[in-house]
Amino acid sequence: MNREIDESTHADTLKAYAIEGMDCSSCARTLENHLKQHPSVDEVSVQFASAKMRIRHRNSSAEIMEEVKKVGYKATELNRTRGKRENQPSQARHTDLQLWASSFLIVIGFALSIWTASNLPPLMFALAILLSGWKPAVSAYYALKSRNLDMNVLMTAAVVGAMFIGEWLEGAMVVWLFALGNRLQTGSMRKTRGSIESLLEITPDEAWVKQGDTVKAMPIENVWIGDTIVVKPGERIPLDGEILEGDTTVNQAPITGESMPVDKRQGDPVFAGSVNEHSSMIVKVTRLAEDTTLARIIHMVEEAQEKKAPMEAFVDRFARIYTPIVFILALVVMGGPPLLLGGAWSEWFYRGLELLVIACPCALVISTPVAIVSAIGSAAKQGVLIKGGAALEKAAVVDTAAFDKTGTLTKGQPEVTQVMPLNCTADELLQIASALEAHSTHPIAQAILHEAANRQVIPLNVKTGQTSAGRGVQAHMNGQDYYAGNVKWLEEIGISLQPYEDQIADLRQQGQTIVGVASKVKLLGLIGVSDTVRDTAAHTLQALQASGVSRLVMLTGDHADAARRVADQLQVTSYAAELLPEDKVEAIRQQQAEGRQVAMIGDGINDAPALATADLGIAMGGAGTDTAMETADVVLMADHLEKLPYTIQLSRKALRIIKQNIWFSLLVKFAALLLIFPGWLTLWMAVLSDTGAALLVILNSMRLLRTSGSEMDGSKVTVTS
The missing domain is CATH 3.40.1110.10 (Calcium-transporting ATPase, cytoplasmic domain N)
Structure with a gap:
């Protein structure tokens, strides 16, 4: 039976679209506001960091994509079962052609302005402005229509103002630099967003389904729970299941981050996206395509990337106040000195245009979400699921780690x-x-x-x-x-x-x-x-202390003698034994009452109350435990304690980078503002400072993509300031 569902069946359900062409979060807000005004749209959320739109609409997907196109962007519906892009249009080539054509026109116009006094140079500059500035102008129109003062509005106003006072070369340079900066930002952001996109491509589209004595290739969307599939050596496992026949080894790094293949035999679980390395095996399907562990990881990571961290929310609020204030200040600068002090209109109008460009808070607004997306995507590839920017920020400030004993610090098997x-x-x-x-x-x-x-x-x-x-x-x-x-x-x-x-x-x-x-x-x-005790436990706890987690506490329901033996072996700061679940909660609250930031590490089932009470809940072995994936703030997908120092280190590195980005963005803006009034800043330099700062912020955040678990494992952790 075919499980494909007609689009009409999905009317009035929440759909996901990939959005191309957004330059910063204000663009996302413009698109969101535009779609909210459409009568067939009931709910919409656009996230710049992940370039995704989630929308509940009662009209066709084609109409929604057309509405998005009006604002200057492109929408592509995402595959419902795996989040794959069914079609991935790219504007990069079109943008590159426009940039090259604009460059050519500017160079020709500049050369003509040296050799001749004709009207040809302004015409060349005007054509260059039209080529590079058409898209920002369209986006500016829709931004104003949706009452959003975004970067496209400010940049378009600056270019129009430059043309108004006869600064054609300045206007052409402004719009060209703006387009170039956006092109570079888009390319960098695509790499950042691709930190999790690569996981989408590893699940096969088809499975070999065993039907009697025959084996037939079928789309994974048409395979049901209980069906039997055959996985040959070297093939990726298409769906979660349980081995019925065959002994083999499986590389399940995409799911758990384990570097070594795992031995598997009859009765063992296997996960979609992992690789069968040796022998053929027959597997009974236990999850549908849209519900595999990998699909749920991807879904949770995408949701996490879209959740705003407290610092990001603060920056957004600041930018919403800062932008209109600087915009009004620009208008005052344009008209105030000429009217009140007798200044030259052209001079102060030009300075006002520079202020309009400086008002763009792009680098500031982008400073936090790019770092969060990079960190969460990097962690996912290492088998660590961090559920959002808030969890990332909490992990960065943890100073106390409370551990369950059985199955966490110990092997869990007598x-x-x-x-x-x-x-x-x-x-x-x-x-x-x-x-x-x-x-x-x-x-x-x-x-x-x-x-x-x-x-x-x-x-x-x-x-x-x-x-x-x-x-x-x-x-x-x-x-x-x-x-x-x-x-x-x-x-x-x-x-x-x-x-x-x-x-x-x-x-x-x-x-x-x-x-x-x-x-x-x-x-x-x-x-x-x-x-x-786990072989890696002692090294892991030492690495945690080297990372700045000064207090290590063990909380266990086991008897006191067993607890003391493990505590002595691992040299934890303190321990408590014979605890009921509610006693563990109370122990964590005591630590919090002393002003400590507490992370609780457990198995996600009997430790659920303690995980929920702690400032940060970290669950072990989430790949096989639904409860762990749902309850904790951070999930270590494999049962590997040594991923803990990596998680803490990555979070602290991300927080450092976010702070660097924010301070750098503010300093660049402040420096540019100071240079305006002595007349040392030109309009194109103002644009360069804005787009350049945004690009540097993205590149700084992308350093997190290169942070691997091997750099921060349980045995060798380098603490950087």
Whole structure:
């Protein structure tokens, strides 16, 4: 059955469009205001940073695209299931041709002005203005119509003013520099926005679907949950699923950021977009195309890129006040001195035009969103999902990290850490214990079986067995009864433990779970089982402290001895044990009451209340956990603790770059304003300062795209100021 839906079915639903041609956030506001006035549009939001428009409309997509075209931009509807652009028109070639033609006309006009006094030079300059200035003029018209004083309005007014006073060369240079700056900005922004776009291209468009004895290629949109697909070696997995047949290795770096391929076998999950490296496998589909883990990552990253950070919202508010104030000041400069002080009209009119250009807050407004888009996109490629600018800002100021223990600082799986034979050899102890635990699925039993297998110990043959839930197991082997379980149960059945109280106390002191193994008459030995610390945990915590997270706290529901053992191993600042979920919340609130910025790191399920209470919630292993992806501010898609220092470092670097951008933008504006009144600034220099500053701000932000996890991993973190 074909799942393609006719466009009429989607009327009055929220659609996404890619927008080309926007030069700054004021352009996005102009387009948004224009569409809000359309009777068929119920809701619209245009984001400059991601170049996306989300709109709820009751007319056709073609009509919406035509409305966007009127304002001077191009809209392309995004594919509903994967966010891919069905068609990606580009204005770059057209703009380049206009720029070259304008350059040629300006050069010819300038040369003619030297050799002749005819009317040809102004004509050349006028044609150059028309070529480069038509698009800004159209956009300016719609900006005024929607009551938005954007950069196109200011620049168009400056050019018209220059022509009015006979400064044709100045006007041509202004509009040419403006067009060139926008072209360079657009190219740079396309690279910035492409930080996540590349993920859109890695999912195959088709899947090999197994139907009986045949295999048929089908569009992934037509594959249903429960269908069986075949993935050959070297192919990308088209949909999320579970392996039915085949042992292989899978490179799932696009999902989790893992650098090494992961072994996969029957029953293991696989993710769309990852690469099957070795053997063919048969996979049962578990998610539709629009609901794969990769599709949800992309959707969340796009949403995150569109969420305004507190600093960005402040800059926007500042720009909305600053622009009209400088615009009014420009009008006062044009008319005030000539009327009140007898100044020359042409001189003060020219200075007023310079102020109009300086009023464009493009570099300032662009300073924050470009850095946020770059940082979030860069993190996504490393398997770290940062949910918006607010989360990025919070991560940059964290000074306290609170960790759940089990599954976060530790592996989350019990392991045999001590084999203590008392009245037999170590191999004999494991032979008996593994035989007793052979048919149990309990994690402690599995740990004992794993240890026996590692030591190549073969279990004894069990004749009959019986399990006592929560206490232990007994069985008949080699003509006698054997028991394995907790020491309290062994005492209850008459095994004397008094001679071994020191050994038992020592294991308890180490925070280990004790399994006693005994025959009918005596204790044969003790096995210590515990959840072991992750190999990377110590390096990660050291790297966090080197990054400026001064306080490390461990919060666990486990018993005090186990908590103390892990806390001593990792040298955390403090720890609290035997906590219920609400106790963890209270512990975080205590840290916050002391004025600390707290990040909580947990698995996203039983730690959900603590993740929500902390200033920043960081969930581990989001690729397999829906709850983690939904509840936390930051999600580490793989179960890799060592991504934490990278996340904190990236956030702090992003915040530094944002501050650099803001101060640089303000200083350039202030310097230009000071140069106007002595008459040292020309109109084209004012344009160059504005577009040049915007371009430098974008390039500075793009440094975040080159920030990789290898630069900031858990073992070697370079702290920069």
